Amino acid sequence: MNDPTAGTGRLSHPDQQVFLEYRRLLFSVAYRLLGTAADAEDAVQDAWLKWSAADRSKVADPKAYLTRIVSNLALERLRSARCKRETYVGPWLPEPVLTGTGTPEAVVPDAESAALGAESVSMAMLVVLETLSPLERAVFVLKEVFAFSHAEIAEAVERSEAAVRQAAHRAREHVRARRPRFEAGRSAQREATERFFAAATGGDVNALLELLSPDVTLWTDGGGKVRQALRPVIGAATVAAWFSAIGTVAYQGVEPADMRAELVEINGGPGMVFSGPDRVIATVTFDFDADGRISAIHNVANPDKLRAVAAGVPYDLGAR
Template sequence: MTDLFSGHPDQQVFDEHRRLLFSVAYRVLGTAADAEDAVQDAWLKWSAADRSRVADPKAYLTRIVSNEALERLRSARHKRETYVGPWLPEPILTGGDASETALAGESVSMALLVVLETLSPLERAVFVLKEVFAFGYGEIAEMVERSEPAVRQAGHRARAHVQARRPRFEADRAQQRQATERFFAASSGGDVNALMELLSPDVTLWTDGGGKVRQALRPVVGATTVAGWFAAIGTVTYQGIEPADMRAELVEINGAPGLLFSGPDRVVATVTFDFDAEGRIVTIHNVANPDKLRAVADGTRHDIGTR
């Protein structure tokens, strides 16, 4: 995006909070492009504001970006409801706090972002601001321009909804990385048996091609079917890319180890995993819509910590 911040006298204050603003907007929206646009709009409003009356720039800027994100999310809802196939969040490469803090990594995981898609826009914003960034309900009420009782009610609904649909296991990053490396080796070698050992019997594969590339329009369920799907990667031409020209690398995606698949001239897919308490893969999210791969294709690593 065009950098509108360079050289502006208020750039330093804004830049101190720019990472936080992107982190909030991305979790509310689930897309990097929209989050960057929300941050840019926040800058425009910040630069036009009477900052002599701003006592707390962090809270003020978070309020602006939260409202921008809310408006964008409301307008995006119809498009997501009419989307071709499953709608998955836009993956991002991560680093910094996301790799060091369990909360930061969990709160930006593909699995949680998928659950957040089922909340109302207000519930999602309140959940992100309260549960991830630890703002108080009074602060959040000002940020989203609602009464504090309404915000508390939305927060309680959102927390109960997320807890019911997103069981939390103690994430062992070393175990996750090892399983991801084994999955990478097994899929690269077409080893169905090795893949089966890594998958939960009722594993579910969600694929997002957005109608732009050929992908499954419904979830693929069961270890045998999912293992066969990935074992075939090294033997078939995909989007015009011969198996010999397809490369994969292990990278950090949305706060956890994942796989990035590329051809000679473009990124073609990301694959991320969700694990059960025994360390088996229970869910796989495969994003192949080229419109959603721009954030990973440009190589930018986002520090999406919670401070």
């Protein structure tokens, strides 16, 4: 991630250190609220500018102050983005990012919230968060993932504590009803992804069918920039045929012999990156059902959303 403090002499060294101490937290909040790394980076940059201009002698709690700034900046961007996403060509999916080994850590008070926090950067969960109102999304992220109190959130989003409690209840119920159920453990998910990788790159339809749930859904995001399905592709046979063709036909102008595929960690879980000689052309991530079969696939091919992956630098999306 870019260092927003680079090239400025406006702050004393301790003030820069305070901002850098919470920079990971600020990006983690902004990314979960916005669903894109580029917008999250911009929100953090704007937060830095506000921090550098503030009278820091009056800031009693820098963490709360900076979280309030970035939350409001992200909410402004999210409200603006909602209008654009309503006219988006085809399904809108979050911008994928590479992550380090292990599931991002969540600071949460109970087992259910811990599970929600750990899943909160998965592509599937970010898609669920897209269905919340901007306020509900902010309250949910700050409460369930980052363990802020209702009073702290009320100050951050500039609402009453009662309004925040209501939004928190609505958001939690909504997410509980729609959140993906990662019944398969991480090792099982990794194994299934590896098998899918081998079957897709080898054109093995039968192996793909064994891995896919009968009603598996493939979501593809080309954003009108590259040719992709404009509606969800449903059913094991259709999805298997889609992926088995990878090794036999050109994709986005890249011949099979020139295409490279690799297994990586994307948004806290196993995924695949497809690249041509000079660019990343797509990412693929998975949801799993209770039997460990693949129940949903998210395929991002919009080049505007592949810059973070193409940079090759893992993001630390931990919640501390």
